[in-house]
Amino acid sequence: xxxxxxxxxxxxxxxxxxxxxxxxxxxxxxxxxxxxxxxxxxxxxxxxxxxxxxxxxxxxxxxxxxxxxxxxxxxxxxxxxxxxxxxxxxxxxxxxxxxxxxxxxxxxxxxxxxxxxxxxxxxxxxxxxxxxxxxxxxxxxxxxxxxxxxxxxxxxxxxxxxxxxxxxxxxxxxxxxxxxxxxxxxxxxxxxxxxxxxxxxxxxxxxxxxxxxxxxxxxxxxxxxxxxxxxxxxxxxxxxxxxxxxxxxxxxxxx
Amino acid sequence: xxxxxxxxxxxxxxxxxxxxxxxxxxxxxxxxxxxxxxxxxxxxxxxxxxxxxxxxxxxxxxxxxxxxxxxxxxxxxxxxxxxxxxxxxxxxxxxxxxxxxxxxxxxxxxxxxxxxxxxxxxxxxxxxxxxxxxxxxxxxxxxxxxxxxxxxxxxxxxxxxxxxxxxxxxxxxxxxxxxxxxxxxxxxxxxxxxxxxxxxxxxxxxxxxxxxxxxxxxxxxxxxxxxxxxxxxxxxxxxxxxxxxxxxxxxxxxxxxxxxxxxxxxxxxxxxxxxxxxxxxxxxxxxxxxxxxxxxxxxxxxxxxxxxxxxxxxxxxxxxxxxxxxxxxxxxxxxxxxxxxxxxxxxx
Numbered sequence: 001x002x003x004x005x006x007x008x009x010x011x012x013x014x015x016x017x018x019x020x021x022x023x024x025x026x027x028x029x030x031x032x033x034x035x036x037x038x039x040x041x042x043x044x045x046x047x048x049x050x051x052x053x054x055x056x057x058x059x060x061x062x063x064x065x066x067x068x069x070x071x072x073x074x075x076x077x078x079x080x081x082x083x084x085x086x087x088x089x090x091x092x093x094x095x096x097x098x099x100x101x102x103x104x105x106x107x108x109x110x111x112x113x114x115x116x117x118x119x120x121x122x123x124x125x126x127x128x129x130x131x132x133x134x135x136x137x138x139x140x141x142x143x144x145x146x147x148x149x150x151x152x153x154x155x156x157x158x159x160x161x162x163x164x165x166x167x168x169x170x171x172x173x174x175x176x177x178x179x180x181x182x183x184x185x186x187x188x189x190x191x192x193x194x195x196x197x198x199x200x201x202x203x204x205x206x207x208x209x210x211x212x213x214x215x216x217x218x219x220x221x222x223x224x225x226x227x228x229x230x231x232x233x234x235x236x237x238x239x240x241x242x243x244x245x246x247x248x249x250x251x252x253x254x255x
Numbered sequence: 256x257x258x259x260x261x262x263x264x265x266x267x268x269x270x271x272x273x274x275x276x277x278x279x280x281x282x283x284x285x286x287x288x289x290x291x292x293x294x295x296x297x298x299x300x301x302x303x304x305x306x307x308x309x310x311x312x313x314x315x316x317x318x319x320x321x322x323x324x325x326x327x328x329x330x331x332x333x334x335x336x337x338x339x340x341x342x343x344x345x346x347x348x349x350x351x352x353x354x355x356x357x358x359x360x361x362x363x364x365x366x367x368x369x370x371x372x373x374x375x376x377x378x379x380x381x382x383x384x385x386x387x388x389x390x391x392x393x394x395x396x397x398x399x400x401x402x403x404x405x406x407x408x409x410x411x412x413x414x415x416x417x418x419x420x421x422x423x424x425x426x427x428x429x430x431x432x433x434x435x436x437x438x439x440x441x442x443x444x445x446x447x448x449x450x451x452x453x454x455x456x457x458x459x460x461x462x463x464x465x466x467x468x469x470x471x472x473x474x475x476x477x478x479x480x481x482x483x484x485x486x487x488x489x490x491x492x493x494x495x496x497x498x499x500x501x502x503x504x505x506x507x508x509x510x511x512x513x514x515x516x517x518x519x520x521x522x523x524x525x526x527x528x529x530x531x532x533x534x535x536x537x538x539x540x541x542x543x544x545x546x547x548x549x550x551x552x553x554x555x556x557x558x559x560x561x562x563x564x565x566x567x568x569x570x571x572x573x574x575x576x577x578x579x580x581x582x583x584x585x586x587x588x589x590x591x592x593x594x595x596x597x598x599x600x601x602x603x
Binding site for chain 1: 488566
């Protein structure tokens with residue numbers, strides 16, 4: 001009986017429509033996020049991650065053997081100033097296609113015009129050492145001596161693979177400013193898209209992550225200088241933070 | 256006397272029940288999850304079709320230690336997975352019933368239910384613990400039985416049909432039920448009471464040298480062990496993933512590559528846990544290193560380059576991460592805090 005009542009309430013929630021302040025019709029809709037990963041237009045996924053050779057902005061040929069990253073605090077902001085935040089975070093491992101997308105678990109928002117933002121990594125409030133068992137289980141932790149919390153990015157591979165192959169470990173997380181005493185600096189990025197999205201029905205927002213941008217803009221990354229170790233390298237960490245800004249774009253909206 | 260009456264009662268009960276549906280329900284026996292695991296990592300994986308039960312675990316334990324599984328009755332699972340060695344043996348590679356050694360080091364057995372991607376053995380070819388238990392029984396270099404013979408021996412045994420009946424509600428023994436029971440027992444092999452575990456729980460202290468070793472373990476510009484081997488918040492001390500850790504420039508054993516057929520996987524083997532290293536020498540998939548010092552020296556100076564070497568292997572061109580003698584000693588001191596004497600003692 002309780003289930004029936006719940007079902008009825010859900011049905012009402014899904015079907016009710018109301019006039020918005022602008023005279024338009026509001027519907028309750030759901031939103032999900034689909035991610036595609038590219039290198040300057042070439043799709044990179046679990047089928048070709050480890051076999052694709054790419055050339056970065058600085059001219060080094062590169063392979064990628066492992067790419068994992070973390071996004072959190074997905075939020076949609078509408079033209080009334082309402083903010084709809086989605087619980088959870090998105091931990092993506094490119095070797096696992098089931099980790100690519102972010103489900104809001106049918107979280108309902110009113111139709112309308114929205115902009116999107118999310119956080120690269122965790123902000124300071126969320127980046128708590130050991131707080132997330134699934135991330136601990138994935139060995140995603142960022143060592144305490146570097147500020148603790150979690151990795152935001154792990155991209156491993158080889159560069160100069162056409163001449164003298166050498167490893168790189170492009171790992172991003174909290175930046176350590178100095179030691180004795182340890183001073184740390186938050187290194188997350190608030191990724192905010194300026195495009196207005198008119199969401200009139202249940203929507204899937206497709207977002208592209210262009211991996212090449214990590215090595216491009218504004219810092220043309222020279223792997224011959226910054227290859228490994230980068231985690232304790234303050235300058236490298238801050239350059240990664242800057243380069244992340246241009247990595248994501250809204251590709252398409254399905255509804 | 257009381258035990259005798261109880262046994263008689265059980266036998267009477269069994270004899271009155273039908274072969275395949277005795278109406279008896281095995282007693283659930285959920286894994287006892289250690290605090291250090293429940294506070295840090297996600298739940299273990301228990302297959303829906305093979306829940307842990309008192310009777311299943313008991314049967315699995317009896318099978319694990321019983322030489323009935325081998326062709327000539329000379330070996331049990333425990334022959335190569337001995338409790339006193341954290342369920343491995345101390346040979347580089349183990350000899351089977353014919354006296355011929357295989358090519359791989361016997362893996363220690365503990366915390367297996369927390370292998371989340373469920374790829375077992377050094378090369379990941381076994382996709383569940385149940386399936387893993389099938390292979391050694393029939394491998395010519397191990398027990399060299401065939402399963403039909405094993406089932407016949409178990410079926411005609413004076414105890415096993417009743418024990419299967421209690422565990423699985425049927426006295427008709429199959430390969431599937433046999434491996435299910437063994438897997439249930441193996442999942443109960445949980446190691447989580449090392450000195451470092453107790454340190455993490457705030458009930459023991461580490462020495463300055465051990466703490467410095469932890470620092471080297473976690474520093475990307477020093478040991479950088481943690482990307483593959485866990486950290487204080489991942490107390491499995493393995494990622495259970497596959498890496499080429501620079502052992503060889505060319506491969507005589509392709510490892511994961513032979514399983515997937517992908518040349519990019521050649522030379523990759525599963526990361527072993529660093530727990531219980533005191534008991535599990537020799538080390539690596541072929542047991543080539545007899546001491547921990549040799550292992551540390553390998554990562555410090557001995558890396559061999561190859562097309563599939565993992566990029567997490569630092570300074571390949573210099574042979575490794577170039578630790579000083581003091582750093583090596585400190586790292587070793589930390590690694591030894593991950594061993595768990597109570598695990599070995601409680602299973603002996």
